[in-house]
Amino acid sequence: MxxxxxxxxxxxxxxxxxxxxxxxxxxxxxxxxxxxxxxxxxxxxxxxxxxxxxxxxxxxxxxxxxxxxxxxxxxxxxxxxxxxxxxxxxxxxxxxxxxxxxxxxxxxxxHMGIERFNALWFDVLENGPASVYAKYFDIDWAPVKAELRDKVLLPILGDQYGIVLENGELKLGYRSGAFFIHYYDHLLPLAPRQYARVLRPGFEELETRLGATNPHLIELQSILTAIEHLPTRTETERSKVIERNREKEVIKRRLAAVVDASPEIATFVTARVEACNGAPGNPRSFDTLDELLAECSYRLAHWRVAGEEINYRRFFDINGLAAIRxxxxxxxxxxxxxxxxxxxxxxxxxxxxxxxxxxxxxxxxxxxxxxxxxxxxxxxxxxxxxxxxxxxxxxxxxxxxxxxxxxxxxxxxxxxxxxxxxxxxxxxxxxxxxxxxxxxxxxTGYRFANFVGGVFVQPDAEKQLTDIYHRFIGESPNFEDLVYQKKLLIMRTAMASEINMLAYELNRISEMHRRTRDFTLNSLRRTLVEFIALFPVYRTYVDGWRPELDARDVQYIEWTIARAKERNATTNVSIYDFLRDILLRRYPDHLNERERAAMLRFAMKLQQVTGPVMAKGLEDTSFYIYNRLVSLNEVGGEPEHFGTRVVDFHQRNRERAENWPASLLTTSTHDTKRSEDVRARIHVLTELPEEWGRRAEHWSQLNAAHVAKLPSGPAPSRNDEYLFYQTLIGAWPMGGEPLSGPELQDFQRRVREYMAKAIKEAKVRTSWTNPDADYDTAVARFVDACFDPAKNGAFLEDVRQFKRRIEPAGQINSLGQLLLKLASPGVVDTYQGCELWDLSLVDPDNRRPVDFTLRSQLLEALEREAAEDAAGLCARLMANPDDGRIKLYTLTQGLRLRQRHMALFRAGGYHELELEGPRARAALAFARKHEDSRVLAVVPRFTLAALEGEGGLARAYEGTFVALPEAYGGMMFRDVFTGREVRPERGATGGVVLPLSPLLAAFPVVLLERSKG
Incomplete structure (x- = not known):
């Protein structure tokens, strides 16, 4: 061997x-x-x-x-x-x-950040296609706009290029043998061959002063000759690229050395730099600087042109993040x-x-x-x-x-x-x-976060909450159509340049053969836009090295093409067939390898665009507009579907156990729009829809005087106002006491900042690229007025009381989704700080500092108390849940259970369990099994009425049982939280059951492990 x-x-x-x-x-x-x-x-x-x-x-x-x-x-x-x-x-x-x-x-x-300090990107800007790093970035060096050929569009200017130039905001500078363009915090390289354009004028006068035999002058003259012999910035032959990369650095070192050695030449270089920089008020004085910039490998532009003309692929629409290959x-x-x-x-x-x-x-x-x-x-x-x-x-x-x-x-x-x-x-x-x-x-678990939260949404409330939302805003939006329209908006604005490049490439492909050359550029672009707008998922994964396409990819493409044809009856269907065949690698026999390669590359480039368009149109726009129940508007969520059916939750868990047992299970991340606990509380609104509707209308009446009357309509709009009230209810700090002083001020600031971001992301009345200052200001003033105790004490108190009413059920929801996460197949992920109650909103709110010292102290105290009397500790935690210790205890006991049963949680089976009794529908249960190990998980849901009733959960779940397999009848279990032994019993019909009432009396969620006792 x-x-x-x-x-x-x-x-x-x-x-x-x-x-x-x-x-x-x-x-x-x-x-x-x-x-x-x-x-x-x-x-x-x-x-x-x-x-x-x-x-x-x-x-x-x-x-x-x-x-x-x-x-x-x-x-x-x-x-x-x-x-x-x-x-x-x-x-x-x-x-x-x-x-x-x-x-x-x-x-x-x-992608990489390119705003500052990226040496690879800097080299590309300096040398263009001749950069040794040109292939590192996804740049179209031959874009639709001819003026951008062999250049990178840099949309960094605060105004139009000519205005910025003639205002003197662009300045040539010199440092350590190199010339740069300064624009505020931006430092851009001058193309090396342009050094000669800077230094040649006035050289004869310098020679007269120093004499033709001056060694420093001779060295400068040699440097100018070397500059003129540099390979051009459009040279892509490997040997020439290497030569340029080597020689330009030699030139810089030599120039730095001669400037340092000769005061006369240093003075000359300084004077030449000043001569190239124009004088504001004299437009012609900027001609030289304009000519220098025209020969660089980048084209400076107003930031607003990025959406239409930028020719490097970005992360979504963020100009400062350039995609790498x-x-x-x-x-x-x-x-x-x-x-x-x-x-x-x-x-x-x-x-x-x-x-x-x-x-x-x-x-x-x-x-x-x-x-x-x-x-x-x-x-x-x-x-x-x-x-x-x-x-x-x-x-x-x-x-x-x-x-x-x-x-x-x-x-x-x-x-x-x-x-x-x-x-x-x-x-x-x-x-x-x-x-x-x-x-x-x-x-990383976005889908799990939505599915596990969705089981706490009461499905019976869908029609009522939909009607309440429609009445409040005075409209009846259709979510599917909203997403379609917002994807069109994104392609028309923020990502128009990506669509233009794709359309241009598709047009070049159509010109390859006489059967398709009559497809016009505009018709091909419209076809692309319609296809992407209707595409139902983020992307497909067609490639050129696997013999067969994924059947689901084929299905997505075929379905989208069929929908596009139906919606565009006047469009020549052969255009859609042309696009479909390219995306599905159905190449005509007459195509040669070069033509097939071009089609494949187009298909794979298109796949890189559908995802960002979906993300921008759905998550970053539609999710800030469709406010029926904002706890469903989460990354990876489907707010058009009202929660999760238990059968679907179990099916997803089974699939994960079988196919992806080490997938992350998350409920909060740095990207979530609302933390797990905010969403869990808002879910409770589905348990009292009529009362919520009355409260929202009442609050709107109380705050009517704070709504500004603008020519464009009320500010905030009714839709943004509805979002505001749900945000208040979801993020209001835990506890029953009224907010005051710094605590009230901090919450007010957080909500104001959130609303400022939300209305811009929605892109309805204002946006990041086209802000409406009047609307932005009016919404901020509305928020501040609502938080003013002197003006709006009655409103604040009513919100607090309503929040306090639904808060206990929200806490049970939070503990329930945490327990489901702890017991489900997968890897449990905790976002920093979320071991206690966390009522954060979207970033940067969810990136606030975490007090780990407090959490460590609380954990130590819990460990001591649990060691002395776990059941007593659980009773105390249930009596005072507002401090969050009950969540910390649930998490740590669940994580330690996982460490005790590693094989079960890495490779164990998943079995859903049926419930019987009056509240069978208001609970969810399953078992995990591996060899002799068993773990049972049960969580209550829809608990608002139970908590408000006499006797709480224990009384409400009397007569409700978990039905267990017959083999469980001889087993003993240990309650992970209380430490008590639990034995299943025989039900009235003779089957093995687990009564919920005594378990929920001891702790609001149930986690049992098989005991050796």
């Missing part, structure tokens, strides 16, 4: 063991300059005591200065210095290993080298992949991740056995790659395809499923 084959066998065994040891739970930490590696290290012991198995970190590669999220990485090779040093990072990793905890890192393979092996290596270095040392143990739908070929990307991880492990073992200098590695590596690709990559059932723990931020719309071919463990 060869060295490679022996090594393959050994690594295979190591990685199979690793693949089985997936995380049991994660805790998400947001790292930034306000919370560094050192501060994260300090909370590791607390997280370990809490029961967390894996630390889950936000991105911490070097990001733009001041970044609070890390998704704007500017250097893949460096740690973010604001988060800490390499020593700080190593100390954190060591602390995690000491606690036996894993370390999952958020990775951003789709990670499908290129060199780009992949550059973006992941540091990450795999940490993986090889065990510093990190898993990855969370951000926005995979933005990738050109996600399926291939995930396979490359797993293959690269395999090779990293193999390389480490090879060095251990043979030494780093052994020249045989390249041959061994080639053999390992061949075996991995033939034996692992093509085998969907191979555990080695998932040796590295990887979860992906994949949003699933409608009936969309995760592609089985992805070499990942699952998603």
């Amino acid at each position: 060869s060295i490679a084959d022996k090594l393959f066998a050994r690594i295979r065994e190591d990685l199979l063991a690793r693949a089985r040891a997936t995380p049991l739970s994660t805790y998400r930490i947001q790292l930034h300059k306000g919370f560094t590696f050192q501060e994260a290290q300090a909370v590791v012991p607390y997280l370990a005591r809490l029961g967390v198995s894996d630390f889950y970190a936000s991105p911490y590669l070097k990001a733009s200065p001041g970044s609070t999220h890390g998704y704007d990485c500017v250097d893949h090779q460096q740690l973010n210095p604001e988060v800490g040093s390499a020593e700080d990072h190593a100390a954190l990793c060591h602390a995690l290993r000491e606690q036996g905890m894993g370390h999952v890192l958020d990775v951003v393979p789709n 990670v499908e290129d092996p060199d780009v992949f290596e550059e973006a992941h080298a540091r990450i795999f270095d940490w993986l090889s040392r065990g510093d990190i143990t898993g990855l969370r992949i951000d926005h995979p739908d933005g990738l050109f070929d996600p399926t291939a990307y995930f396979l490359r991740l797993q293959e690269r991880f395999f090779l990293v492990q193999a390389r480490a073992r090879f060095i251990e056995e043979h030494g780093e200098s052994d020249a045989r590695w390249s041959t061994v590596e080639q053999r390992l790659v061949e075996r991995w690709r033939s034996e692992v990559a093509e085998d969907l059932s191979s555990p080695l395809r998932k040796a590295l723990f990887v979860v992906v931020e994949k949003i699933q719309g409608g009936r969309e499923r995760m592609p089985e071919a992805w070499a990942v463990h699952g998603t």
